[in-house]
Amino acid sequence: xxxxxxxxxVTGGVTSSLGKGIISASLAKLLQARGYKATIQKxxxxxxxxxxxxNPYEHGECFVTDDGAETDLDLGHYERFLNVPTSQANNVTxxxxxxxVINKERKGEYLGKTVQIVPHxxxxxxxxxxxxxxxxQYDFVITEIGGTVGDIESLPYIEAVRQMKxxxxxxxxxxxxxxxxxxxxxxxxxxxxxxxxxxxxxxxGVQPDILVCRxxxxxxxxxxxxxAKFCNVVPxxxxxxxxxxxxxxxxxxxxEEGFDTVVLQKLGMKNKRKPDLKKWxxxxxxxxxxxxxxxxxxxGKYVELKDAYKSIAEAxxxxxxxxxxxxxxxxxxxxxxxSKNVAKRLAQLDGILVAPGFGSRGIDGxxxxxxxxxxxxxxxxxxxxxxxxxxxxxxxxxxxxxxxxSTEMKEYTPFPVISLMAEQKSISNLGGTMRLGAYPCELIxxxxxxxxxxxxxxxxxxxxxxxxxxxxxxxxVEKGMIPTGLNPESGLVEIVEVEDHPWFVGAQFHPxxxxxxxxxxxxxxxxxxxxxxxxxxxxx
Ligand code: GLN
Numbered sequence: 424x425x426x427x428x429x430x431x432x433v434t435g436g437v438t439s440s441l442g443k444g445i446i447s448a449s450l451a452k453l454l455q456a457r458g459y460k461a462t463i464q465k466x467x468x469x470x471x472x473x474x475x476x477x478n479p480y481e482h483g484e485c486f487v488t489d490d491g492a493e494t495d496l497d498l499g500h501y502e503r504f505l506n507v508p509t510s511q512a513n514n515v516t517x518x519x520x521x522x523x524v525i526n527k528e529r530k531g532e533y534l535g536k537t538v539q540i541v542p543h544x545x546x547x548x549x550x551x552x553x554x555x556x557x558x559x560q561y562d563f564v565i566t567e568i569g570g571t572v573g574d575i576e577s578l579p580y581i582e583a584v585r586q587m588k589x590x591x592x593x594x595x596x597x598x599x600x601x602x603x604x605x606x607x608x609x610x611x612x613x614x615x616x617x618x619x620x621x622x623x624x625x626x627x628g629v630q631p632d633i634l635v636c637r638x639x640x641x642x643x644x645x646x647x648x649x650x651a652k653f654c655n656v657v658p659x660x661x662x663x664x665x666x667x668x669x670x671x672x673x674x675x676x677x678x679e680e681g682f683d684t685v686v687l688q689k690l691g692m693k694n695k696r697k698p699d700l701k702k703w704x705x706x707x708x709x710x711x712x713x714x715x716x717x718x719x720x721x722x723g724k725y726v727e728l729k730d731a732y733k734s735i736a737e738a739x740x741x742x743x744x745x746x747x748x749x750x751x752x753x754x755x756x757x758x759x760x761x762s763k764n765v766a767k768r769l770a771q772l773d774g775i776l777v778a779p780g781f782g783s784r785g786i787d788g789x790x791x792x793x794x795x796x797x798x799x800x801x802x803x804x805x806x807x808x809x810x811x812x813x814x815x816x817x818x819x820x821x822x823x824x825x826x827x828x829s830t831e832m833k834e835y836t837p838f839p840v841i842s843l844m845a846e847q848k849s850i851s852n853l854g855g856t857m858r859l860g861a862y863p864c865e866l867i868x869x870x871x872x873x874x875x876x877x878x879x880x881x882x883x884x885x886x887x888x889x890x891x892x893x894x895x896x897x898x899x900v901e902k903g904m905i906p907t908g909l910n911p912e913s914g915l916v917e918i919v920e921v922e923d924h925p926w927f928v929g930a931q932f933h934p935x936x937x938x939x940x941x942x943x944x945x946x947x948x949x950x951x952x953x954x955x956x957x958x959x960x961x962x963x
Contacts, residue, residue: 446600483731499734632689720753721754741940780808803924804947806933
């Protein structure tokens with residue numbers, strides 16, 4: 424790398440939910456496909472230190488990195504697009520910024536000065552952005568600023584962008600994502616909200632270099648010219664982002680619009696080579712032309728909010744494409760399942776996944792669903808709490824341990840088959856105190872897991888407090904629930920499988936976090952394959 428790191432900021436205007444994460448990931452993908460190294464960072468303007476303590480209803484899934492950071496779900500998109508792991512440094516919140524500044528103040532590091540938003544908070548923001556730029560590991564650091572321009576909470580971030588642009592105009596670029604709504608009564612696309620949003624940015628001293636315009640209809644040349652004129656950008660820098668049938672089409676749409684070319688031009692970077700998207704296109708081709716179809720039930724308690732299981736849904740897309748199979752995910756609320764209706768509710772499914780989760784709500788339905796899958800030999804995949812429920816179900820219905828439970832749901836149970844890890848017992852703080860991040864796991868040769876991974880040493884990401892209670896291990900093994908993945912250092916059970924079943928796998932870790940377009944997760948691939956066999960069996 425013989426140039427300084429380039430910083431690209433992505434801000435949002437007009438409304439939230441325009442898809443800044445996907446636009447950022449798509450741009451990074453195109454730059455990567457041209458041979459550059461790019462990373463993406465998310466700055467979140469809320470005061471929580473991280474989203475780890477947030478209810479999924481508030482903010483969707485909490486994504487976990489290898490180094491154990493609990494982060495915004497957009498980091499999942501970054502990894503799925505780029506196939507490069509993110510870390511603590513890729514997600515910064517206002518809470519973290521203030522915590523760090525206040526800690527420095529308490530240590531006397533500001534030498535008696537009054538500590539203020541400008542320069543101290545903005546300096547800390549800039550430090551967190553530049554961490555990724557040093558020691559020159561990336562050609563591009565793309566920083567997505569959460570929220571919408573004009574929100575009180577994002578002001579210090581916009582000010583930090585203004586300062587960085589002022590300090591190094593040749594290395595900094597601002598992309599502003601806005602909405603061009605279509606008014607059906609008038610039959611017209613309207614540019615005024617975009618004009619206003621750019622004006623607002625200008626009030627804060629930031630002139631965007633590129634406008635990405637979300638729209639439901641093609642932008643006419645007249646609309647493009649108008650936006651360019653009113654917002655002081657060249658017409659080529661008005662990029663249309665039309666609604667796509669899948670997020671994985673967005674990099675290709677951005678390529679057609681010349682988004683990456685304008686970015687490179689504006690930053691004075693050489694157009695290294697044409698983007699190599701061969702693998703990406705192969706994936707899209709398989710995804711869009713499936714040869715078979717399966718129905719998989721996702722049993723969880725946040726099913727009305729699909730963002731709560733974002734990485735699982737995406738992992739099914741990757742594994743489906745790999746199997747050339749369309750995966751129809753049926754979102755089933757665990758509270759709706761009872762012993763009476765379970766057979767009827769789940770009869771048409773080719774596979775059953777029990778989702779991660781916390782607390783006792785909906786547990787009974789999950790256990791019923793697992794019993795159904797185990798007894799009827801329907802492929803089953805349990806993730807984290809899903810594994811724990813599978814262990815509870817097996818204890819109750821096979822080992823005759825009536826009332827067996829996890830101590831998370833029932834502190835005093837006669838059979839605590841899932842219990843708190845010793846090191847967790849004294850912890851009272853809720854933030855960042857779980858078993859978090861990547862841990863090694865050794866697989867037993869010949870197991871379903873081993874067949875899926877095709878190796879015995881793996882590493883997977885965790886996010887939980889409770890564990891399989893090894894005091895009961897022998898009893899489980901005797902009756903056919905086998906630990907096929909173990910932590911080589913602690914002996915903790917990371918995977919269980921049920922013998923004499925086509926595919927029954929529970930994982931204590933979260934495989935979904937590591938599934939990407941370039942590397943679909945082996946366990947999801949194995950599960951979809953098993954579901955496909957089940958669907959063929961059903962059709963016979
Ligand atoms: N609540 C369980 C635990 O803390 C499972 C967590 C999860 O599913 N992520 O161990």
